[in-house]
Amino acid sequence: MSKMVKTGVFVLLLLTVMVLPAMNVYSQEDMRAVDSSAFDCPIRPPAVFAHDDHNDTAGIDDCARCHHLFDDNGRKIEDESSEDQSCADCHAQEDKGTVPGLRKAFHWNCKGCHLQQRTGPVTCGECHVKK
Ligand code: HEC
Ligand code: HEC
Ligand code: HEC
Ligand code: HEC
Known part of the structure; x- marks a missing residue:
């Protein structure tokens, strides 16, 4: 994998780990x-x-x-x-x-x-x- 692709995958993983649970906490709209x-x-x-x-x-x-x-x-x-x-x-x-x-x-x-x-x-x- 190129360095750019690796960085992309890493950022995606980071988003999944950090942003999604945070969105779940703020589920008052549901x-x-x-x-x-x-x-x-x-x-x-x-x-x-x-x-x-x-x-x-x-x-x-x-x-x-x-x-x-x-x-x-x-x-x-x-x-x-x-x-x-x-x-x-x-x-x-x-x-x-x-x-x-x-x-x-x-x-x-x-x-x-x-x-x-x-x-x-x-x-x-x-x-x-x-x-
Ligand atoms: C600061 C004022 C205020 C508080 C606190 C408040 N309400 Fe209301 N509520 C209103 C008003 C004003 C309306 C009418 C809105 C409209 O014009 O339909 C309303 C309407 C409603 C309705 C009917 C319309 C709808 O949204 O389905 C329900 C059910 C309801 N309230 C439940 C609650 C519950 C349960 C709580 C407490 C957890 C609560 N309200 C706290 C002001 C308040
Ligand atoms: C404006 C909305 C509203 C009205 C009107 C209302 N309640 Fe509630 N009540 C709530 C909310 C919000 C709770 C918190 C827990 C829940 O959702 O049941 C609650 C909790 C309760 C509870 C404790 C939880 C349980 O299920 O045992 C009882 C008992 C109760 N209410 C009985 C009543 C009775 C009896 C009346 C009429 C005299 C009444 N309520 C009118 C909103 C309301
Ligand atoms: C009319 C009353 C009322 C107002 C105004 C209100 N909330 Fe709430 N909110 C509630 C109640 C009731 C609950 C359920 C609390 C509980 O179960 O103990 C709740 C729950 C929440 C939760 C937890 C959601 C979950 O799924 O557990 C969040 C986050 C939240 N509110 C954010 C906000 C924010 C941000 C604002 C202002 C923009 C706001 N609330 C304004 C009544 C209100
Ligand atoms: C961080 C702690 C805390 C949380 C969370 C909290 N309360 Fe309270 N509440 C208090 C205290 C302390 C008092 C008494 C204040 C006083 O000494 O007069 C109080 C008083 C009240 C009163 C009576 C006085 C008034 O302002 O009308 C109501 C009604 C009330 N709370 C409803 C709620 C509801 C509904 C929620 C959730 C949406 C909630 N509280 C969340 C600490 C809290």
Whole structure:
């Protein structure tokens, strides 16, 4: 093989090893529902949530509107987001001090905004749609 071909093959291999897994991590555009496996014993069908389409239609630009971060005093850190973490990384099954439990965290976040903006689903069956 010529040196150029060898370099080409090497670069391709490098792309496969480094870029493809990184793209997999950022698969929120493929998300159609919120995974409920973080719950000890899920009883409802996973809530409908087409991540990117939802946020486009709803006009939410700030990732930290949902993927938030707080300092030790419970103050929201502006211009930073926790999009690389799942909600369950910080929200336990049950409430802990000022940190709401996981189910409450989802319901306050999702339903809270829908109620506030008077649009979007607020009844159980509209989000937890039976297949
Ligand atoms: C705006 C959307 C929305 C509405 C309305 C809503 N939920 Fe949820 N709920 C979620 C999301 C998101 C989760 C996180 C996990 C998932 O996708 O199921 C969740 C989680 C849950 C869980 C814990 C996981 C499980 O399956 O056991 C229960 C129980 C639940 N919801 C019940 C209800 C009930 C009862 C109602 C109506 C009173 C309701 N929800 C209304 C979005 C919603
Ligand atoms: C309306 C709320 C909301 C907004 C706004 C939002 N996300 Fe998400 N995102 C979620 C929820 C809910 C999940 C699922 C989290 C979980 O399961 O713990 C998620 C998951 C993700 C994941 C993990 C994907 C996967 O497949 O596991 C990434 C990456 C992500 N979001 C990036 C972003 C980025 C970047 C932005 C801003 C451009 C953003 N999100 C805005 C709610 C939101
Ligand atoms: C890095 C840790 C962390 C992650 C990740 C995280 N949270 Fe939180 N969340 C907190 C903390 C800490 C508080 C309590 C803040 C306070 O003391 O008032 C909180 C509070 C909340 C509250 C109540 C206060 C408010 O802002 O409405 C909701 C609702 C909530 N989280 C939903 C979510 C959802 C939904 C996700 C995932 C998309 C998520 N959180 C991801 C740490 C986190
Ligand atoms: C910051 C505000 C906000 C938050 C947070 C939010 N939504 Fe919404 N959502 C909206 C708005 C606005 C609409 C109506 C958009 C339109 O005009 O169709 C909507 C519509 C929806 C719809 C119906 C349209 C569609 O996209 O299928 C579903 C389902 C939905 N939201 C689920 C959720 C779930 C689940 C969560 C939490 C993980 C969530 N939403 C969090 C603002 C929000």
